[in-house]
Structures are given as structure tokens and as C-alpha cells.
Amino acid sequence: MAAELALGVLEGEERAEAIRQSLANPAFAAMVRKWQGRLDPLGEGYDETPPPSNLWPAIEARLGAQPLGGDVRKVQFWRGATALAGALAACLAAVVVFRPPTIQEVQVQAPSGGSAIAQLAGADGTLLAANLSPQENRLSIRAVTLPDSALVPELWIIPGDGVPRSLGLINADGTTLVVLPPELKALLVDGAVLAVSLETPEGAPHTAPSSTPIATGKISTI
Amino acid sequence: MPNAELADARRDELSGLIEQVARGDRAALAAVYERTSAKLFGVCLRVARDRDAAEDILQDVYLKVWNRAGRFDRTCGSPITWLCAVARNAAIDWVRKHGAPVLPAPDPDDASGADLGEAMEAMAADEGRAHIFDCLEGLPDQQQRAIRLAFFDGSSHSELASIMQVPLGTTKSWIRRGLLQLRGCLQGE
Numbered sequence: 001m002a003a004e005l006a007l008g009v010l011e012g013e014e015r016a017e018a019i020r021q022s023l024a025n026p027a028f029a030a031m032v033r034k035w036q037g038r039l040d041p042l043g044e045g046y047d048e049t050p051p052p053s054n055l056w057p058a059i060e061a062r063l064g065a066q067p068l069g070g071d072v073r074k075v076q077f078w079r080g081a082t083a084l085a086g087a088l089a090a091c092l093a094a095v096v097v098f099r100p101p102t103i104q105e106v107q108v109q110a111p112s113g114g115s116a117i118a119q120l121a122g123a124d125g126t127l128l129a130a131n132l133s134p135q136e137n138r139l140s141i142r143a144v145t146l147p148d149s150a151l152v153p154e155l156w157i158i159p160g161d162g163v164p165r166s167l168g169l170i171n172a173d174g175t176t177l178v179v180l181p182p183e184l185k186a187l188l189v190d191g192a193v194l195a196v197s198l199e200t201p202e203g204a205p206h207t208a209p210s211s212t213p214i215a216t217g218k219i220s221t222i
Numbered sequence: 223m224p225n226a227e228l229a230d231a232r233r234d235e236l237s238g239l240i241e242q243v244a245r246g247d248r249a250a251l252a253a254v255y256e257r258t259s260a261k262l263f264g265v266c267l268r269v270a271r272d273r274d275a276a277e278d279i280l281q282d283v284y285l286k287v288w289n290r291a292g293r294f295d296r297t298c299g300s301p302i303t304w305l306c307a308v309a310r311n312a313a314i315d316w317v318r319k320h321g322a323p324v325l326p327a328p329d330p331d332d333a334s335g336a337d338l339g340e341a342m343e344a345m346a347a348d349e350g351r352a353h354i355f356d357c358l359e360g361l362p363d364q365q366q367r368a369i370r371l372a373f374f375d376g377s378s379h380s381e382l383a384s385i386m387q388v389p390l391g392t393t394k395s396w397i398r399r400g401l402l403q404l405r406g407c408l409q410g411e
Contacts, residue, residue, distance in 0.1 A: 003401045004398070007369070007372050007373060008373070009372040010378070037298070037299065038408055039373065040299065040306065043265065043302070043303055043309075044351065046265045046306060052277065160315065160318075161312075
């Protein structure tokens with residue numbers, strides 16, 4: 001299955017399961033990387049097609065909004081404008097680049113109205129239970145069993161794109177109430193993965209986990 | 223400058239640019255875009271089979287490159303291979319989420335031959351190409367075709383079954399046997 005994930009041929013539940021495995025199981029993840037290393041050189045076989053000239057300015061504009069990170073799309077309206085008029089678009093580009101955007105159009109699916117749960121499990125009986133109330137913008141997570149460690153647990157949401165986003169540090173003992181940032185709330189949908197890794201408290205929330213998660217579990221809406 | 227040296231120089235330059243991107247240099251990203259966007263757009267377009275979608279995906283690809291350039295390691299492989307992998311993975315993520323227009327079922331007359339294609343022939347002439355291309359060509363026709371469709375067109379198991387007009391179990395076993403044979407071939411170097 002590692003080879004098929006690297007090839008990209010998996011779909012649906014098989015793909016979700018393989019992605020979950022590659023997040024939870026370092027040996028499996030290493031196999032996927034090995035297969036990617038074997039197959040990726042085939043990429044040289046793709047033909048070239050020049051993209052439209054308005055694409056780079058759109059990327060540059062989105063780069064300007066990057067500190068917010070991730071998948072928030074602010075320039076869709078602007079891309080439409082470039083198609084209409086080059087000169088006007090150039091002016092708009094200046095505006096988009098130099099004026100910090102104030103309106104965020106959050107993409108992705110709307111979060112479900114009902115509540116949702118997730119059970120996060122890992123090796124050696126590591127277990128956490130999470131309960132989500134999207135309409136109240138919060139998630140409570142209880143550490144049932146965590147390994148002893150000088151590090152602290154950090155909670156991540158991993159949506160379909162496979163990129164973990166931090167939901168912050170949580171207590172190694174007992175229940176933590178996590179307030180969901182608006183830009184991440186929409187990612188907590190049915191089937192998205194919650195993961196916990198052990199991190200140093202300095203600099204949290206981190207931009208990426210420093211190690212393999214100790215527990216992962218899928219969100220299920222009720 | 224001989225071709226091989228020229229290719230090495232280009233690769234080193236691109237690797238250097240990606241390393242600059244990792245340090246937050248936007249001009250370097252613009253230079254990477256200038257050198258690679260036609261290739262990566264080719265990847266997105268081939269997998270998504272839809273121009274608008276491919277344009278959206280390409281934007282995401284360069285934002286990913288911006289955010290993940292620090293993970294590129296020039297000792298692990300060529301920069302264009304790394305960039306193509308970022309683009310291909312992004313495009314496959316997209317089509318698994320949104321679906322892609324169905325590839326037309328091929329004319330049975332050219333099922334095994336024609337679309338193995340000109341690109342492969344052009345690559346065959348290039349002595350510097352990766353060994354995996356030779357290994358791929360050594361596979362039985364059906365396995366080779368299934369793996370090529372999966373890799374280059376981003377076809378899933380069920381799409382392969384419908385394109386190749388055989389049961390799902392058959393394409394799955396072509397893929398699995400093909401992959402194992404590829405691994406054997408690559409290890410036998």
C-alpha cells in the first residue's frame with residue numbers, strides 16, 4: 001500500500017487509510033518515502049505547457065498574505081479582474097500587494113453543524129478522546145493515557161491536503177479546552193485527522209511537528 | 223559547454239534558488255517560477271485535465287514550494303524532480319477531492335502502443351534520463367500502461383479499470399506486480 005500511495009493510485013477509504021498510516025506509523029512513512037524516491041524521477045517525463053501570464057502576479061499577491069499561513073484564498077476576485085484588463089489589473093496588483101487584506105474568504109467546506117468526536121490512539125496504549133462543538137468554536141480533549149515525557153503534547157489538525165496545522169499545546173493530564181481559530185475551524189470536518197505530537201513548549205504553536213505523532217484519530221460527526 | 227555540463231549547471235542553479243527560497247527570498251521564488259512554471263503547469267494540467275483547476279493548483283504548488291523549500295535537500299535528488307513531485311502530489315490531492323474529467327477510453331487498436339508515446343521516445347534519446355525509464359519500458363505492456371496512466375495522468379485504481387476496460391482486481395494486480403518488478407529492476411543496478 002505504501003507503493004500505491006506514492007504512485008498516487010489509491011482513492012477513497014484506501015487512500016485515507018494509507019495517509020493515516022503514513023502519519024501514525026514511521027516504518028510505513030519510511031516505505032512511502034522510499035517509493036517516492038524511486039518513482040519521482042519519472043516526473044521528468046511530463047511535457048511543458050506555459051501557464052497564463054496572470055498567474056505569477058496572483059501567486060505573488062497570495063504570498064503577501066502568507067503569514068496567516070495555509071489555504072485562505074483572498075485573491076480569487078482579483079484573478080477575475082486580471083482576466084478583464086491588464087492595466088487595471090496591474091494597479092489592483094499594487095493595491096493587493098501593499099494593502100493588507102482585511103476580508104478573508106475562508107475556503108473549504110463549512111464545518112458541520114452538529115458535534116463531532118475523535119479518538120486518538122497510538123503505540124503502547126496512548127489514548128486521547130476529543131469532543132468538538134464547531135458552533136461554539138471549541139474542542140475539548142482529554143488525555144487518557146500519554147507516555148511520560150519532559151516534552152508537552154501539541155494538537156494538530158491534518159485536513160485532506162496532509163499538512164498539519166497546530167491547534168496549540170494541550171495538557172498531558174486531564175482535559176484541555178481548545179478554542180478554535182476561525183481559519184482552522186473549517187478544517188475540522190468529518191474524516192479530517194487529529195494528531196498529537198510531543199514538542200518543546202518554546203515557540204508553540206509550531207508551524208510543523210518536529211517528530212512523528214504519538215497518537216492520531218479521525219474526526220467523526222455524530 | 224557540453225550538454226551534460228550545462229544540465230549540471232542548471233540543476234545546481236535551481237537547487238541554489240530553492241535554498242534561497244527556504245531563507246525567505248521572494249525574488250528567488252520568482253526565478254524558480256520563471257524556470258519551472260511551464261513544466262509544473264504541464265504536470266497540473268495533465269493530472270487535473272481542466273485549465274481552471276490546473277491554474278488554481280499551480281498557485282497552491284508555488285505557495286507550497288515557498289513554505290516547504292526548507293525540506294528540499296540537493297543531496298537527495300534533482301530539484302526539478304522535487305518540484306514535479308510537489309506539483310503531482312498537489313494535483314492528485316485535488317482530483318481525489320474534487321474528481322477530474324474522465325479520460326477517454328482509448329481506441330483498442332492503439333491501446334498498448336501509441337500512447338506510450340513520443341515523450342518516451344524523446345526521453346529514450348536522452349542518455350541522462352533516469353534509470354527508472356528503462357525499467358518501466360521493460361515491464362509487460364499492460365503493467366507498463368497502468369503505471370504510466372497512474373503516474374502521469376493521476377488515474378486511480380477504479381479509473382484504470384474503466385479506461386483499460388478490465389475488472390478492478392485485474393488493474394490492481396497489474397499495478398502491484400508492475401511496482402514490484404520496477405523495484406527489482408531499480409535494485410538490480
